[in-house]
Amino acid sequence: MAYKVTGIRFNQYLKELEKEYLIFAPVALLGKGAFTNTDSVRYQKITKLEEVELTIKANFSAKEILLPITETLFYFNEDNWTEPKVHDKKILLFLRSCDIHGIKRLDDIYLRNGCEDPYYKVFRKKVRFCLIECYESFANCFCASMGTNITDEYDMFIRPEGDYVYVGINNKEMGRLDEKVVDLSPRFVMQNKTKVSIPKELSKGLAQSVFWEEYSSRCIGCGRCSFVCPTCSCFSMQDIFYKENKNMGERRRVWSSCMVDGFTDMAGGHSFRKKQGDRMRFRVMHKFHDYKKRFGYHMCVGCGRCDDACPEYISIAHCANRLKSIVEEK
Amino acid sequence: MDINTKILKKNAFRITKERYKTAIRIRVPGGEMAAKYLDTVKYVAETFGNGTIHITTRQGFEIPGIDIEKMAEVNAIIQSLIDGLEVNQTDSNAGYSAAGTRNVAACIGSRVCQFANFDTSAFAQRIEKVIFPNDYHVKIALTGCPNDCIKARMNDFGIIGMNEPQYDSYRCIGCQACVKACEKKSAGALKFENFKVVRHSDKCIGCGECVLKCPTGAWTRSSNKLYQLVIMGRTGRKNPRIAQPFIKWIDEASVLEIIKNTYAYVHNYIDKDAPGGKEHVGYIVDRTGYQVFKNWVLKDVILNPKAQVAEYIYW
Amino acid sequence: MSNTYLPFKSRIIKIIPHTAIDYTFLMEYKGDVKPGQFFEVSIPKFGEAPISVSEIGEGYVGLTIRRVGLVTNTIHELQEGGVLFLRGPYGNGFNIDLFKSKEVIVAAGGTGLAPVKGVVDYFADNVHEVTVFSLIAGFKSPKDILYKADFEKWQRTINVIVTVDGSDDETYTGNTGLITNYIQDISIENQSMANVIVVGPPVMIRFTVAEFLKRGIREENIWVSYERKMCCGVGKCGHCKIDDTYICLEGPVFNYVKAKSFID
Numbered sequence: 001m002a003y004k005v006t007g008i009r010f011n012q013y014l015k016e017l018e019k020e021y022l023i024f025a026p027v028a029l030l031g032k033g034a035f036t037n038t039d040s041v042r043y044q045k046i047t048k049l050e051e052v053e054l055t056i057k058a059n060f061s062a063k064e065i066l067l068p069i070t071e072t073l074f075y076f077n078e079d080n081w082t083e084p085k086v087h088d089k090k091i092l093l094f095l096r097s098c099d100i101h102g103i104k105r106l107d108d109i110y111l112r113n114g115c116e117d118p119y120y121k122v123f124r125k126k127v128r129f130c131l132i133e134c135y136e137s138f139a140n141c142f143c144a145s146m147g148t149n150i151t152d153e154y155d156m157f158i159r160p161e162g163d164y165v166y167v168g169i170n171n172k173e174m175g176r177l178d179e180k181v182v183d184l185s186p187r188f189v190m191q192n193k194t195k196v197s198i199p200k201e202l203s204k205g206l207a208q209s210v211f212w213e214e215y216s217s218r219c220i221g222c223g224r225c226s227f228v229c230p231t232c233s234c235f236s237m238q239d240i241f242y243k244e245n246k247n248m249g250e251r252r253r254v255w256s257s258c259m260v261d262g263f264t265d266m267a268g269g270h271s272f273r274k275k276q277g278d279r280m281r282f283r284v285m286h287k288f289h290d291y292k293k294r295f296g297y298h299m300c301v302g303c304g305r306c307d308d309a310c311p312e313y314i315s316i317a318h319c320a321n322r323l324k325s326i327v328e329e330k
Numbered sequence: 331m332d333i334n335t336k337i338l339k340k341n342a343f344r345i346t347k348e349r350y351k352t353a354i355r356i357r358v359p360g361g362e363m364a365a366k367y368l369d370t371v372k373y374v375a376e377t378f379g380n381g382t383i384h385i386t387t388r389q390g391f392e393i394p395g396i397d398i399e400k401m402a403e404v405n406a407i408i409q410s411l412i413d414g415l416e417v418n419q420t421d422s423n424a425g426y427s428a429a430g431t432r433n434v435a436a437c438i439g440s441r442v443c444q445f446a447n448f449d450t451s452a453f454a455q456r457i458e459k460v461i462f463p464n465d466y467h468v469k470i471a472l473t474g475c476p477n478d479c480i481k482a483r484m485n486d487f488g489i490i491g492m493n494e495p496q497y498d499s500y501r502c503i504g505c506q507a508c509v510k511a512c513e514k515k516s517a518g519a520l521k522f523e524n525f526k527v528v529r530h531s532d533k534c535i536g537c538g539e540c541v542l543k544c545p546t547g548a549w550t551r552s553s554n555k556l557y558q559l560v561i562m563g564r565t566g567r568k569n570p571r572i573a574q575p576f577i578k579w580i581d582e583a584s585v586l587e588i589i590k591n592t593y594a595y596v597h598n599y600i601d602k603d604a605p606g607g608k609e610h611v612g613y614i615v616d617r618t619g620y621q622v623f624k625n626w627v628l629k630d631v632i633l634n635p636k637a638q639v640a641e642y643i644y645w
Numbered sequence: 646m647s648n649t650y651l652p653f654k655s656r657i658i659k660i661i662p663h664t665a666i667d668y669t670f671l672m673e674y675k676g677d678v679k680p681g682q683f684f685e686v687s688i689p690k691f692g693e694a695p696i697s698v699s700e701i702g703e704g705y706v707g708l709t710i711r712r713v714g715l716v717t718n719t720i721h722e723l724q725e726g727g728v729l730f731l732r733g734p735y736g737n738g739f740n741i742d743l744f745k746s747k748e749v750i751v752a753a754g755g756t757g758l759a760p761v762k763g764v765v766d767y768f769a770d771n772v773h774e775v776t777v778f779s780l781i782a783g784f785k786s787p788k789d790i791l792y793k794a795d796f797e798k799w800q801r802t803i804n805v806i807v808t809v810d811g812s813d814d815e816t817y818t819g820n821t822g823l824i825t826n827y828i829q830d831i832s833i834e835n836q837s838m839a840n841v842i843v844v845g846p847p848v849m850i851r852f853t854v855a856e857f858l859k860r861g862i863r864e865e866n867i868w869v870s871y872e873r874k875m876c877c878g879v880g881k882c883g884h885c886k887i888d889d890t891y892i893c894l895e896g897p898v899f900n901y902v903k904a905k906s907f908i909d
Binding site for chain 1: 502503504505525545553
Binding site: 073074076081083109110113114115116117118119233234235236237238239240241246249251253256258263264265266267268269270272273278281285286289290291293294 | 652693711
């Protein structure tokens with residue numbers, strides 16, 4: 001079921017929602033791509049539909065709304081620790097099925113792996129999903145292989161068509177529209193050009209295989225694959241003091257990546273997985289094996305952003321398929 | 331045969347070793363053109379020339395072995411090419427109207443290269459529009475980044491793309507990829523303090539390496555495209571030298587004005603007794619001194635606020 | 646809502662220097678804690694560091710801290726009566742009960758002794774609760790030897806071997822050579838029943854465990870403790886993960902049957 005409303009009416013509706021929600025959606029930032037005259041599609045606050053980039057895949061996933069890249073945990077002064085104030089609005093997030101599944105993975109790590117993370121939980125409770133439909137698969141997508149192409153975990157969905165927008169509402173909280181109701185459910189991509197099959201049992205023997213050596217020479221350890229990934233969830237802690245007043249400071253956490261130097265460095269000099277091939281193994285095993293052992297399904301949601309972003313053209317999809325063929329040969 | 335060699339040369343032809351034969355230089359502003367114009371080049375070479383083409387250092391084509399008396403025919407045939415490449419012309423079907431101001435050369439630029447900070451060919455073509463046809467001897471080259479693949483520093487005017495990087499500390503995860511790259515490959519303008527990056531703008535050469543290396547998009551490009559203008563580099567017999575920085579962080583409009591003003595400066599100061607009436611701009615600057623040159627070319631130019639003009643230049 | 650990242654203030658009761666760079670800080674602490682668990686110890690504005698519990702007493706815990714970076718250097722500047730911030734304890738720690746009534750051998754390399762020291766302390770004080778208790782501790786050189794006073798005390802009730810890798814100190818009259826050399830000669834009363842705890846740097850663990858296996862100790866009777874970069878301590882940050890195991894949640898103490906398959 002969906003309301004058929006004009007674009008103008010839809011923007012009015014967003015304006016009404018804005019009283020209660022901060023609305024985030026993928027926005028094309030002109031000229032903000034790494035290369036000259038290229039754009040970057042990232043999550044930004046929006047006020048009207050025209051600002052939303054619906055035609056291409058966002059370069060960065062929606063995760064940064066729940067898991068800020070730099071997040072202050074505490075402010076300190078001489079003797080006190082204060083937690084940062086969080087805005088009291090809820091969050092409406094425009095995102096695709098794969099990213100909704102991605103947030104489910106973040107939930108597992110932040111709410112179910114050991115104790116609950118209080119900072120994540122605050123954001124998570126606020127977030128409502130507005131599903132962006134995918135009409136066809138983008139480059140490198142393999143959501144169908146990962147079973148993340150379909151979702152019913154959305155609070156609303158939209159389908160802009162000409163001057164109209166179909167608005168499906170799945171959660172009363174999102175309010176009502178007065179317009180005509182039509183019978184409509186969201187469309188999902190049912191197959192992708194890229195297909196990935198994950199071997200059922202990635203044996204530890206394989207984990208030690210020379211297979212990974214190739215990546216030592218190819219991977220440059222930049223971490224782009226992690227930072228664009230909707231499910232990479234690691235962070236590092238940082239304490240700083242303010243230059244202006246050395247008595248005050250803050251404790252933060254910032255995103256980090258197992259692909260980047262320093263991830264395992266311990267004070268005193270020990271570190272592990274020094275070769276990029278070992279880091280690739282660690283990351284791939286996490287996405288396609290380790291995580292599943294804990295939570296019952298693969299961590300990777302097949303959004304293909306790591307493959308989109310790798311400056312060295314390393315494909316995780318290709319890697320997984322190669323692993324499969326090695327396992328089957330054995 | 332009676333031929334006015336001065337006119338021939340100004341028409342972009344050459345007096346060659348072989349008597350009664352000439353060679354034409356085809357201008358390709360910015361070193362970029364539709365592939366179809368190669369057909370014209372090929373046709374001229376095979377029909378009028380000796381069937382060979384020389385690719386010049388300034389990104390043009392020189393077609394040798396043409397009978398001097400066929401010049402007019404060749405000029406008529408290359409008209410489509412002149413039109414297609416939008417090269418300014420005084421008289422249609424009469425070939426190139428000047429030769430002193432050399433083809434404006436450009437590296438491949440941001441249409442292809444990841445490093446380039448601007449579309450070098452497009453800017454080259456806009457410069458060509460402003461300065462051609464002009465017979466004063468001025469060499470201009472544009473390069474997308476301080477790698478200077480086109481060797482802009484060997485030109486009278488070298489235009490080097492700069493990008494003033496914009497930093498969003500919130501997006502910075504402190505991987506220091508930019509700091510390391512800047513230290514190893516560029517100016518060493520970035521320092522890591524308090525888990526975030528501090529850029530020393532006096533050291534920064536705007537190469538864009540930080541933007542390229544940043545995995546989270548914390549560093550991005552400025553929408554304001556700026557350049558470093560280096561001047562009076564040259565090869566040649568007399569005192570060859572590399573160009574020196576004239577104005578850093580200058581915008582396109584100011585570059586165009588300065589180049590235009592340079593022609594007025596040359597007109598005023600050129601040695602009237604120079605051999606063949608030709609004197610390269612660099613030697614004129616040597617004679618008048620940098621301050622006189624600077625005053626002339628900056629006349630009525632309203633520089634963008636970020637532009638930093640060198641007080642003195644010592645080549 | 647309680648914030649797991651919010652530390653509590655703890656006063657430094659006593660500072661015991663062992664070497665130029667290793668001090669034990671006895672910190673006020675009331676609560677359950679096991680040897681082998683760790684606290685995230687911090688000084689605001691400088692940072693946090695995971696430090697294992699090296700001593701457990703009434704109303705206090707001991708944290709042996711080596712100066713190896715900004716945080717630990719700053720901690721070393723503090724005086725008795727000063728304050729540190731702690732959160733934890735985290736990790737599983739050693740289960741003392743598991744070793745009761747058994748023959749126990751502890752092999753520790755360098756600061757690796759810290760996480761297992763609580764176990765040694767306990768059985769040195771309650772030696773009747775084990776059949777035999779032996780400690781082999783190795784250090785780089787005589788000046789790196791930790792817990793000298795404790796060793797003197799332990800020697801009265803349990804078997805203790807201290808060795809150093811090498812020595813240029815002429816006044817040092819003790820053992821030299823790697824720990825592994827001493828395992829060959831140590832007396833083990835019942836190989837199939839003896840329990841072994843191995844803690845230390847990764848390479849030391851690997852070779853020491855190999856020696857014990859050669860002596861006929863069963864894999865399931867060997868325990869190891871892993872040091873990793875534990876940033877959050879609560880299974881979120883990902884830094885300490887090996888394979889599918891979060892060291893901060895399921896470790897740092899592991900039975901060797903599990904630990905042997907870890908691939909770093």
